[in-house]
Amino acid sequence: GDSVTQMEGPVTLSEEAFLTINCTYTATGYPSLFWYVQYPGEGLQLLLKATKADDKGSNKGFEATYRKETTSFHLEKGSVQVSDSAVYFCALKPSRETSYDKVIFGPGTSLSVIP
């Protein structure tokens, strides 16, 4: 079945460091891919998305590129801030448009940024 795998956390970085959170997926066809972020005590917010191969999603300095050949959607940011401390979830929605398919979430990666 379809699945999402993320690098295990927690990840601890100093402010202004470069961030990479790896995400790989297993799915048939061309799923849509997402990164969601969950700040402490809150619900999930959509951070960015990509709906087809080679698309790059970007938002708030974060980027991720849909790589069909490596089935990956790694999250990157050039310079993290303390306010980026949160849990990041990679997710996919299968591409079968004629019937319902639920969004599948990865286990989440906790990021702590220290001043």
Add this chain to the structure above:
Amino acid sequence: NAGVMQNPRHLVRRRGQEARLRCSPMKGHSHVYWYRQLPEEGLKFMVYLQKENIIDESGMPKERFSAEFPKEGPSILRIQQVVRGDSAAYFCASSPNLQGPEQYFGPGTRLTVT
């Protein structure tokens, strides 16, 4: 445009009591999803509903748990005879239609069973 609303934000119940969690989707959204997040774990899908219909309840425990999304009013997740293991954050999400890829999440209800 108000986002997805959930209430209460925090709910404390004693073992054996009932818990009722409410979710109002975003305006114009007719698809509602419930997820459970246990401490230090990811999101687990529970149930997907449209107005007056349960579409997929494959993630919901067979006993004590039920969900509804009536024609009028919010979606309700009901947990009867709660146990300590039900303590978790319960999140609701909504989407406008079947083809829309992303979901919009509410702030969650944190249930504590004492």
